Amino acid sequence: MSAPHEVVLELARRREELGLTHDDIHASTRIARSSVRNWETGRRTPNLGALDAYLRAMGLRLTVVPLEQPVDVVVGEQIPFGEMWVCKTEKFCTGCDQVRSRERDFHSDRSRGDGLSPYCRYCVSDQRQARRQRAEQAGQGRGRREAAA
Known part of the structure; x- marks a missing residue:
């Protein structure tokens, strides 16, 4: 098991700010509650379709934005x-x-x-x-x- 990706951590924080539970996400997307828990704990990573549905349940959407300069990101040892x-x-x-x-x-x-x-x-x-x-x-x-x- 690895640490959850920082994007997933940010989404989990956003979900909690909105007062949404795993049950709420399941009700609107039909994504299993355990799947969302596994993403947020780092056991699994979401596929693109599931991530898009998860975002839309929180009123967000996935977009691609070009970077000004390439970014080399290293989080600790990971x-x-x-x-x-x-x-x-x-x-x-x-x-x-x-x-x-x-x-x-x-x-x-x-x-x-x-x-x-x-x-x-x-x-x-x-x-x-x-x-x-x-x-x-x-x-x-x-x-x-x-x-x-």
């Missing part, structure tokens, strides 16, 4: 999705949300456009270790059942 440029020697890991060295930290994957796995070696190692632990626990569970029978 790099916003889609607003990042990584040089040729670095790649963004989708598992741990870190920028890492391409050569040292990623396994090759020829099926991908850049030839590298989307997960760094640390995330892959963690995933493998978790799979091994689940397999061991499942094996121990079977052994107990067979012994009891």
